[in-house]
Amino acid sequence: MDRKQGRKSVGRAAASGRRGTAVAVAPEFAHCALKQEPERVLPADLNPHRVHLIRVNEKKWANGTVLHYYFFDRSTDGENVRLQDGGTQWIPWTTTDAEKDVVREAFRRWKQVGIGLEFEEVKSRSEAELRIGFMRDDGAWSFVGRDVLRHGPDERTMNFGWDLTESSRELDTAIHEIGHSLGFPHEHQNPNAGIVWDEEAVYAALAKPPNRWSRQTTFFNIIRQLDPTSVEGSTWDPDSVMHYPFGPGLIKEPRPYFDKGLHPKGGISDRDGEWVKRLYPPIAEKDLTPLQPFQSVALALKPGQQRNFTFTAPETREFELRTFGTSDTVMVLFDNTRGAYQFLTGADDSGQDVNASLKLKLFQGREYVVRVRMFYEERAGESAVMLW
CATH class of the missing domain: 3.40.390.10 (Collagenase (Catalytic Domain))
Known part of the structure; x- marks a missing residue:
């Protein structure tokens, strides 16, 4: 065995x-x-x-x-x-x-x-x-x-x-x-x-x-x-x-x-x-924070905690999602257009001197959900996420 x-x-x-x-x-x-x-x-x-x-x-x-x-x-x-x-x-x-x-x-x-x-x-x-x-x-x-x-x-x-x-x-x-x-x-x-x-x-x-x-x-x-x-x-x-x-x-x-x-x-x-x-608390719709292009949002997370964001692509093109700050995170992107989460891609920057980054083509009118789980943050409150 x-x-x-x-x-x-x-x-x-x-x-x-x-x-x-x-x-x-x-x-x-x-x-x-x-x-x-x-x-x-x-x-x-x-x-x-x-x-x-x-x-x-x-x-x-x-x-x-x-x-x-x-x-x-x-x-x-x-x-x-x-x-x-x-x-x-x-x-x-x-x-x-x-x-x-x-x-x-x-x-x-x-x-x-x-x-x-x-x-x-x-x-x-x-x-x-x-x-x-x-x-x-x-x-x-x-x-x-x-x-x-x-x-x-x-x-x-x-x-x-x-x-x-x-x-x-x-x-x-x-x-x-x-x-x-x-x-x-x-x-x-x-x-x-x-x-x-x-x-x-x-x-x-x-x-x-x-x-x-x-x-x-x-x-x-x-x-x-x-x-x-x-x-x-x-x-x-x-x-x-x-x-x-x-x-x-x-x-x-x-x-x-x-x-x-x-x-x-x-x-x-x-x-x-x-x-x-x-580790995996239930997630309600109220837990989804709107994410707007070119507007950073502070994560405000303790180790092990997670933020969940949602946005609808305003046009069809290549988008980039990135975290900022000296931190270790996992960031995962899902397509939720049909009411069923479809995993698209993810990034884990833990232990590295870079931030988590996702870059891929998204489609106008589709709904996406971004989940960011914090592992470590060098200075509390200084990490953020942005879409552009």
């Missing part, structure tokens, strides 16, 4: 059906295993506070984004896997409508929290930011947040390696993986959790079925603590849907979890809901 990064790790029961035994003997769950993505290189001379704000925000989407998801559906979607005897076996990425329905329900659960993001299923992989496969024995995983944009239309950005219809709790597996796609890491790797592992017991447990993880995979997904500069908040949520369940014998501290293990209650926790709404 190999995956990119995650939130609450939710797993399935071991294939053997064994439950209630010490995890050091056999783990009770199959877990999400993130694939390792290279970290973006930032200039060495950036001050630590600026680095922290970039790391915390860089994988998050501009609020109001419509995330399109696609299920691989062609007979040619899959790959040949080499077997121990030297032969190969074709493993498809496709699945049944019943299993897709579990994932669709997981998207609905996130939306029901009341967030500003939208989710839309599409039939074309080229239109989708999130592309979902069901390759068996490849684990459950998802790229984290905007990391999905590094991968082409024929690549999976999320996978489910076992049947999500085998148990009602597999809905949490799908919720967990979507949580990664929203930008959330694994909660049990939160450096504020204070977890002290019996590391050799963890390595031994995860080396056994159903996970069969290498020491490197186990370290990356469990033992390794997240860089404090990339973590928001100062508390740990053992009930987060981004948390793995763990049986007894693996967590030495806090002590109560050694004897009884750690078992999140399931579903999106109250704190999960608070965090996702803080």
Whole structure:
């Protein structure tokens, strides 16, 4: 099971059906295993506070984004896997409508929290930011947040390696993986959790079925603590849907979890809901500020906050949008002419000595929406955006 990064790790029961035994003997769950993505290189001379704000925000989407998801559906979607005897076996990425329905329900659960993001299923992989496969024995995983944009239309950005219809709790597996796609890491790797592992017991447990993880995979997904500069908040949520369940014998501290293990209650926790709404609050029409050509508008944002602007192109020509001020921002442009946001282009200037800039041909009479999310500002109140 190999995956990119995650939130609450939710797993399935071991294939053997064994439950209630010490995890050091056999783990009770199959877990999400993130694939390792290279970290973006930032200039060495950036001050630590600026680095922290970039790391915390860089994988998050501009609020109001419509995330399109696609299920691989062609007979040619899959790959040949080499077997121990030297032969190969074709493993498809496709699945049944019943299993897709579990994932669709997981998207609905996130939306029901009341967030500003939208989710839309599409039939074309080229239109989708999130592309979902069901390759068996490849684990459950998802790229984290905007990391999905590094991968082409024929690549999976999320996978489910076992049947999500085998148990009602597999809905949490799908919720967990979507949580990664929203930008959330694994909660049990939160450096504020204070977890002290019996590391050799963890390595031994995860080396056994159903996970069969290498020491490197186990370290990356469990033992390794997240860089404090990339973590928001100062508390740990053992009930987060981004948390793995763990049986007894693996967590030495806090002590109560050694004897009884750690078992999140399931579903999106109250704190999960608070965090996702803080990052992606609902957006109303009143939150859209009119933007006029050649008139700068002060952003007046704190790190992590966002402004949303709207304008109608007065003529057909090439326009430019640019931010001003010593700041790190992500700026994204959508066409909203038909009442459905169509992504056009975006720019991320974080960690650079330039400002975010978008230049493209726009069409008279069409309505456009610009979203600007602030990462860092050297002097508060000095950043602005302009259209010309």
